[in-house]
Amino acid sequence: MIHDIPDLRVALECWIDLDEDRQRAREAADRVSRDGLESAIRHIFRSSRGMDEKKADYRTRQVLGGVEKCQVQCSGWLRPAIDANGAILEIGCGPGQLLAAAASRGCEVIGVDVSMEWLVIARHLVEQYGGSPKLAAGFAEQLPLTDDSVAAIISLDVIEHVGDQNAYVDELKRVLRPGGFFGLSTPNRYSLSPEPHVNVWGVGYLPRSLQARYVKLVKNQSYTFTRLLSVRETKKLFSQPKGFAANVTFPAIPEQELSNFTLPRKRLALIYNWLVEIPLVKLFLPFFGAYYRVWGNVKN
Incomplete structure (x- = not known):
């Protein structure tokens, strides 16, 4: 227990050293x-x-300003989670911006993250917005919650870092009550933009066996704990036989994000936002779109 946050992480391989964390x-x-x-x-x-x-100052402002950005999402595509009659679980809550946004609307919030360090920050950030979060350090593949215990699950930019993605999806199904809402987001494997974690072009179009070696060659960085999914791969994970009614959408890049872009990048983003609204283009977004959302319900 650190700062009243239980450490429920099991012995799984992950991207951080648990003792150092x-x-x-x-x-x-x-x-x-x-x-x-x-x-x-x-x-x-x-x-x-x-x-x-x-860069640290810039990222700090991003964290503190991220609650407002999450408020927009809570009024938009994540509104079903806010309206759910019960606790909202965020898997991979990080410093807690989304939890704070939900707590400010009177929601009961639960946060699980592999990083105890960020959970300490999340506790204080959520409390600043009037919430009393239930937090635990844990793995997405083995959530420290009982069956059918939450009304909604949100997990943004997490599935691509999970060691066992099938186990992660099984855990969503286990802890989410029947009819409960889930909302995920993840970068698209087949994107024309650089891979967002290493800023290298073309990673997703390579076979899995070559991706880590390619990133190491081009950027001299590890790519061990990143596995971006294509839309087809994600739909297979959330297939009907597993009990999910899932939708996949490619959203426009939010206006709040555009303000942080350089002028050339902002122009490209505006063109992209125009393209994603064209019905014919939407058919081809799985093969070049930047990122996508997966949302829906668990069947009753």
């Missing part, structure tokens, strides 16, 4: 108490993530 979580809790939430977030980006001061 526990120590950083204790440091984050001390820094929040001593210097405040913003300082603690900035320190995480500087120390744990190795960013320079300018």
Whole structure:
């Protein structure tokens, strides 16, 4: 237990060192108490993530401003989760922006993340918005919740980092009550834009066996714990026999995101936003679209 957050992580291979993460979580809790939430977030980006001061400041502003962005999503495609009569679980809640947005609307929120360090931040951020979150460090493949225990599940940009994606989907089905809502988002494997985690072009079009070697060659970075899915692969995971009624949509890039783009990138994004609204083009988005959402219900 760290900062009143239980550590329920089992012995699974993951992208972080659990012992180091526990120590950083204790440091984050001390820094929040001593210097405040913003300082603690900035320190995480500087120390744990190795960013320079300018980038750390930018990412800190992103975290603190992310609650407003999540408020927009809660009024849009995630509205069924907000309206669900029961607890909302976010898998991979990170620093807690979405939990804070939901809590500000009176929702009961539960957050599970592999990083205890970010959960410490999430607790304080949600409390700033009037919430009392239930948080736990755990893995998406083995959620520390009982069967049929939540009314809605949200999991944004998480499925591509899960070691066992089939187990992850099975866990969604297990803890979500019949008829419950789920909403996911993930980068598209077959995207014409650079792979967002390593900023390398063309990764998804390569066979799985070559992707990590290609990223290592081009960027000298590890690609071990990233596995982007195509729409076809995702639909197979959420197939009807597994008890899901799932929809896949390619949204426009949000206006809040465009404000952070350089001018050339913003122009390309505006063209993309125009294209995704054309009915004929929508048929081909699985082969070049930037990212997509998966949403729906578990069958009764």
